[in-house]
Amino acid sequence: MSDNQATGTDVMAIEVQGLSRRFGRHLALDDVSLKVPVGGVFGLVGLNGAGKTTLIKHLIGSLRPHVGNVRIFGTSPIEDPVTVLGRIGYLTEEDSLPRWLTVRQLFEFGRSVYPTWDDEYAASLCERFQLRPNEPLGTLSKGVRARAGLLAAIAHHPDLLILDEPSSGLDPIARRDILEAIISGISDQGRTVLFSSHLLDEVARVCETVGVMSNGQLLPPETLDTIQSQYSEWIIQSNVRPVISKALDTQGDGAEWSIVGPASMSEQADFPSDRVIEHRPMTLDRYFSARVHRSSDEQTEQALEVAS
Numbered sequence: 594m595s596d597n598q599a600t601g602t603d604v605m606a607i608e609v610q611g612l613s614r615r616f617g618r619h620l621a622l623d624d625v626s627l628k629v630p631v632g633g634v635f636g637l638v639g640l641n642g643a644g645k646t647t648l649i650k651h652l653i654g655s656l657r658p659h660v661g662n663v664r665i666f667g668t669s670p671i672e673d674p675v676t677v678l679g680r681i682g683y684l685t686e687e688d689s690l691p692r693w694l695t696v697r698q699l700f701e702f703g704r705s706v707y708p709t710w711d712d713e714y715a716a717s718l719c720e721r722f723q724l725r726p727n728e729p730l731g732t733l734s735k736g737v738r739a740r741a742g743l744l745a746a747i748a749h750h751p752d753l754l755i756l757d758e759p760s761s762g763l764d765p766i767a768r769r770d771i772l773e774a775i776i777s778g779i780s781d782q783g784r785t786v787l788f789s790s791h792l793l794d795e796v797a798r799v800c801e802t803v804g805v806m807s808n809g810q811l812l813p814p815e816t817l818d819t820i821q822s823q824y825s826e827w828i829i830q831s832n833v834r835p836v837i838s839k840a841l842d843t844q845g846d847g848a849e850w851s852i853v854g855p856a857s858m859s860e861q862a863d864f865p866s867d868r869v870i871e872h873r874p875m876t877l878d879r880y881f882s883a884r885v886h887r888s889s890d891e892q893t894e895q896a897l898e899v900a901s
């Protein structure tokens with residue numbers, strides 16, 4: 594039975610409200626709010642240093658909010674870490690598995706920590722991931738160790754799987770055949786996944802909703818369906834930078850320009866004197882760059898207004 598069926602309420606798998614975090618003078622998270630419903634697959638994307646890992650560390654309770662609060666299935670990971678961590682599977686990009694353990698000992702550790710650890714499932718994953726139980730984690734290649742980390746993150750059937758750049762250690766075949774299959778499998782079982790990745794094509798294949806982080810802010814998340822149906826990209830030729838009032842973002846080099854805007858923009862009405870040479874469907878890649886570009890411009894404008 595899901596949390597919501599059990600309680601008759603709309604408990605979110607993840608609920609973050611007004612979360613801000615400073616490291617010294619640097620504002621790493623700036624008033625972040627996020628709701629991920631139970632069963633959702635949420636993609637978190639952003640440039641290096643945007644604040645993704647800092648947000649994730651608050652979700653697992655390894656950082657305490659300075660301002661704002663975090664609830665996982667309605668519970669604070671700071672106030673009740675045992676309950677929250679028991680329901681989370683977590684894989685980070687950092688290669689942090691203890692190297693002195695063998696794969697088998699990693700299983701034993703998992704079994705001792707998680708009451709829901711599933712030996713049979715772990716053994717089947719071990720075979721599928723081509724892991725040898727007696728091999729020390731320290732002698733495995735980075736990619737094989739990343740597979741062991743993934744196994745340790747999911748063999749207790751977590752209600753919420755949090756993957757922070759899991760692909761950095763995995764080769765392309767492992768990413769496609771293992772990671773994507775696991776994410777879809779977990780979501781099919783009504784469990785929740787938060788997936789942070791630089792690989793936008795991968796995010797587009799597995800996630801339903803995507804949130805873009807830019808300089809510590811989380812821009813309003815959108816579903817992939819909305820991104821693809823509500824936005825479009827136009828390539829136009831123009832010797833001057835085109836000014837299109839409804840455009841979300843304009844990027845170019847002085848002769849050819851890429852414009853992103855609402856799919857409802859009309860080539861006749863909205864690009865009157867410019868030559869449209871191509872009208873492309875929206876990709877997550879271009880949407881991401883449009884959002885980050887626009888958000889940086891807005892943040893620069895705000896900083897200039899404050900300074901003047």
Ligand SMILES: Nc1ncnc2c1ncn2[C@@H]1O[C@H](COP(=O)(O)OP(=O)(O)OP(=O)(O)O)[C@@H](O)[C@H]1O
Nearest residue numbers: 616617619621639640641642643644645646647648
């Ligand atoms: N412990 C810390 N002390 C000081 N600054 C920190 C600390 N952790 C993170 N930061 C800073 O906070 C900002 C956000 O970092 P974070 O690791 O959350 O970004 P990210 O989006 O996960 O980046 P990446 O994609 O490179 O992993 C960065 O400017 C980073 O240098």
